[in-house]
Amino acid sequence: MVIVLAGAFALRTPSPVGHWRSAEGYDAFVETYEAAFADMPEPDAALDVRTDYGIVRFYRFTGTGDAAEPLVLLPGRASASPVWAGNLPSLLALGDVYTVDLLGEPGMSVQDRPIEDDAQQAEWLDQALAGLPEDRFNLVGVSIGGWTAANLAVRQPERVASLTLVDAVFVFDGMPVGTMIRSIPASVPWFPKSWRDGFNSYTAGGAEVEDEPVADMIEAGMQHYQLRLPAPTQITEEQVSALEMPVLAIIAGRSVMHDPETARQTAERALPEGTVVFYEDATHAVNGEHPDEIAANIAELLGS
Numbered sequence: 001m002v003i004v005l006a007g008a009f010a011l012r013t014p015s016p017v018g019h020w021r022s023a024e025g026y027d028a029f030v031e032t033y034e035a036a037f038a039d040m041p042e043p044d045a046a047l048d049v050r051t052d053y054g055i056v057r058f059y060r061f062t063g064t065g066d067a068a069e070p071l072v073l074l075p076g077r078a079s080a081s082p083v084w085a086g087n088l089p090s091l092l093a094l095g096d097v098y099t100v101d102l103l104g105e106p107g108m109s110v111q112d113r114p115i116e117d118d119a120q121q122a123e124w125l126d127q128a129l130a131g132l133p134e135d136r137f138n139l140v141g142v143s144i145g146g147w148t149a150a151n152l153a154v155r156q157p158e159r160v161a162s163l164t165l166v167d168a169v170f171v172f173d174g175m176p177v178g179t180m181i182r183s184i185p186a187s188v189p190w191f192p193k194s195w196r197d198g199f200n201s202y203t204a205g206g207a208e209v210e211d212e213p214v215a216d217m218i219e220a221g222m223q224h225y226q227l228r229l230p231a232p233t234q235i236t237e238e239q240v241s242a243l244e245m246p247v248l249a250i251i252a253g254r255s256v257m258h259d260p261e262t263a264r265q266t267a268e269r270a271l272p273e274g275t276v277v278f279y280e281d282a283t284h285a286v287n288g289e290h291p292d293e294i295a296a297n298i299a300e301l302l303g304s
Helices: 002-010 023-037 088-092 118-130 144-155 177-186 193-203 213-224 237-241 260-270 291-303
Strands: 045-051 054-061 071-074 097-100 137-142 160-166 247-252 275-279
Touching (some): 023 213, 045 118, 071 144, 088 097, 118 144, 137 144, 144 237, 160 291, 247 260, 247 291, 275 291
Parallel strands (some): 071 097, 137 160, 160 247
Antiparallel strands (some): 045 054, 054 097
């Protein structure tokens, strides 16, 4: 631990915004991003929306379904739009879809002003959605993307038509100490790639992650991008209970990012009128493990 902290101190930077540690690192990430993006359908448009905190990248995909409002897919930590490659075919059957690269995370969005608290996290996302042609959206977030969507819904809900939380962190339960400890070495850029792959495999229930395009992209983002975001605050049960839009909570039974049973019980208490789905055999990588089932869950939500 002393070595890790000393290394982090030595590599510290005064920059107040998320940034690439080097041009070479950015190029390495872009290579993995493009390789993972090759598994996506061809987008109809790439949109860069200016907010007070930076430029946010969206990709728009025209669907075949008749959903009244488009879906907006928010990825997890250190990932970006390609993490949804396996989900897009079934989600496009519901309607139009946007994917977004989170501001302050590795991706094609560019942060140029500090994001200092949860209110500003909601503010940049609300401003980004305001730059799209539609007025309201069905938000679908996985992991920290789920927290980002929920944080917007509890603070600035006007543009949120529905909310789907896919094994969201810091919403229905806190993160276990063991997971936090295991994440520390993976965040040190000069540690071996195998350490970052090991953590990513751990979150996916021991699945093989080497030579997987999305996993390679996530590992490159972890190595080469310096986050400058505030730690997310736990969203309270009372805040979730106060949500007025339709809410779907998907809990992975083998998730290591919270206690799954605690998360399920909290979700069921907080969402008596919502939908809570427990995928007993799923890991935190549930969106890639059960894409068609998740699309069916969302279809039921939109139909209700």
